[in-house]
Amino acid sequence: MTKEAIRRVLRTQADVEKFWTEICHPLGWARHDLWFVIVGADRCPLPLVQDVRDRPPEVEPDLVHNLVDVWRRVREELVPDGTIAVLLCRPGSAAVSADDRAWAGAITAEAAAAGVPLEVIHVASDEAITPLPLDAVA
Numbered sequence: 001m002t003k004e005a006i007r008r009v010l011r012t013q014a015d016v017e018k019f020w021t022e023i024c025h026p027l028g029w030a031r032h033d034l035w036f037v038i039v040g041a042d043r044c045p046l047p048l049v050q051d052v053r054d055r056p057p058e059v060e061p062d063l064v065h066n067l068v069d070v071w072r073r074v075r076e077e078l079v080p081d082g083t084i085a086v087l088l089c090r091p092g093s094a095a096v097s098a099d100d101r102a103w104a105g106a107i108t109a110e111a112a113a114a115g116v117p118l119e120v121i122h123v124a125s126d127e128a129i130t131p132l133p134l135d136a137v138a
Helices: 001-005 013-024 060-077 098-114
Strands: 033-039 050-052 085-087 121-124 127-132
Touching: 013 033, 013 085, 013 121, 013 127, 033 060, 060 098, 085 098, 098 121, 098 127
Parallel strands: 085 121
Antiparallel strands: 033 050, 033 085, 121 127
16 A cells, blocks of 8 residues: 555545555456455544455355454444445456446445445446445445
8 A cells, every 4th residue: 555545535435536546556357356444533544455355246145244244343443433445346347237236235235234334335347446326336
């Protein structure tokens, strides 16, 4: 992670998109991954991006549940006012797929049920980083 990315203040969806763009440059994916970073109460990302490698293209409910449970516990124990920024990574075109929407929807629903606030979820393809606002996930 670059020093600029660590110091970046993530106030808006555009800030989160710029953060992911810095982290993921150049684009190109050989597999489906899920990246996340915890954003502190100061709106700065913690200096550690976590990677769930080789996530299945289709939603795996147990994986989503376990991931959100980890986020819930981290918030409770370490960063109570923090949020989670999520990036769904995959090979292919920038067009948002049904699988992208399904993953974002599952993560959003599980996080809401657990009381874990999320930043706007983004998708990283071989061509672009695309935000998935809530109305695009439903």
